[in-house]
Amino acid sequence: MGRAFVEQIEHFAPHVFQALEGEGLYRSHSHESDELTLILDGEGSYMTQGHNILVARGDLILIPANLFHGFVCLKAWKGISVHFFKHEVPSYCQYLVGNAFQQNPDHILVSRLSGWQLDKAELALRQLEEEWSRREHGELSYDLMRNAFESLLLSYHVNASEAMKASRIEQGSDNQIIQEALKVIHASYQTALKISDLAARYFLSESIFRKKFTEMVGISPKQYIISLRLNEAKRLLQQTLKPIEWISSEVGFTSSSRFHELFVKHFGKTPLEWRKREETSSN
Template sequence: MNPDHYQFEISINLHPSEGELTVLFSGEGSPKPGHKVGPSVHDYYLIHTVLSGEGVFVSEGRKYLCQAGDSFLIMPGSLFSYESDRRTPWQYVWVAVQGDGASRLLKEAGFSQEKPVLKGADPWALHSFYRRIKHSFKQSPFPELESLEASGWLRLLIHRLGLASRDLRDTAAQHSEMIDRQVEQAKRWISLQYHQQLGISQMASSLGYHRAHFSKAFKERTGLSPKQYLMKIRMDKAKELLESRVLTIDEVSSSVGFNDALYFSKQFRNWCGQSPSEYRSGFMR
């Protein structure tokens, strides 16, 4: 038992990889009142989540009061300290992280040098992910697989931290971001499925929108209606195929989602001012 803690548990990764994201160790503790760590620096990322009680975290000279549901991040090379409250000492869990992708993933969750604390999460929901990480180790004779399992649970923990930080933001901003995301999904869907018989109503329904509302949001963000955007993607792809001089007009038509080559040729002329054959001839000169 650590003499500075009422409870102290730690599990260490015996086979840390050099991949994108690796757990070095994970633990849980209940420090005694006034217990302090630092000032110090680490050469890895260290996340703490407060389960109960409170304490003060100091990063690069800035103080943060942390309570249940708050998570604070110690960054490599940053001067830090933290201290348990003398009246209501905290209980916390932690995980140490390294890897080329750690900085990016933690930033995506909402952490930064200017914002090393994320607030407002359900501490016991997060606790379950920390426990999964900690229990990944010493479970088998294959430490490299244990390391892989721990990194998987770590990704889920970071994901949950990111969701919690976003839940605290302005509702209108969240709604706008959700629409942005759905429009991007629709654009991606069209760019991948343009050769299929796509229905705008079906697309809107699958994204959870009424067609009229979806079409309005799509046009506000792209300048084109979904139907116009689909036609643009098809015509741009048709140009690429015509320039390749390999496929026939019928084959180009079918490849970009038109069952009728005459109808395709009419739409191509309307869009480009030339028939497919004229476009190909002009490109070949």
């Protein structure tokens, strides 16, 4: 399983940069991974070109990959940062990250937590770190990491600032309908999800829903669900030691032969061949 979808977990050093340090005041950098940071104490500031955000205890921060940004500690702070690759995270987490960055893809995003919500987020981070740092990963390590990371992202969305919520497209527009449908698909792709049921949620006929979805996403809803299941299976093959037949069932295929057929069609290898290739390349 390796380190699964997390590249690095870091703790803040509890110090304050002094102004006399000059150019060292802001620590500017960028990284290929996405970042999720929780401020546990103190105060600071994050900045990008033309964008400056004051942060304090309880702020849950999302920073997109390759965004050049800086930070400065204003009052001795503590926090935990998780670096991850959004295309390698589990399916629903992938949707939650993408949805957060959809409206502001080149900005640092902040959600403000307090009380038990902050305690819950910190606990999820500790659990994520505990599983990630194990020398030997147990059978359920991947699932524990997935649950902890999903909890963090859900905390971000539930507590996102009103300003960010206000920037979302009006409820009822075609784009909003498809975005809501994508959320449902990512949350329940592994079930017997019917396109007709999705369409009925938004009071649309199945044919009109298919047309709107295909125009906006580029492929049909059925193709999207199949692609999502296969990509999730590929991640599980790489990041876990779970049996192939079990993975086939977990991602939503009722027929293992159909799973093998589609996997070979999309990736040019059988699931077993793909797993062996990944094991060889990581050694």
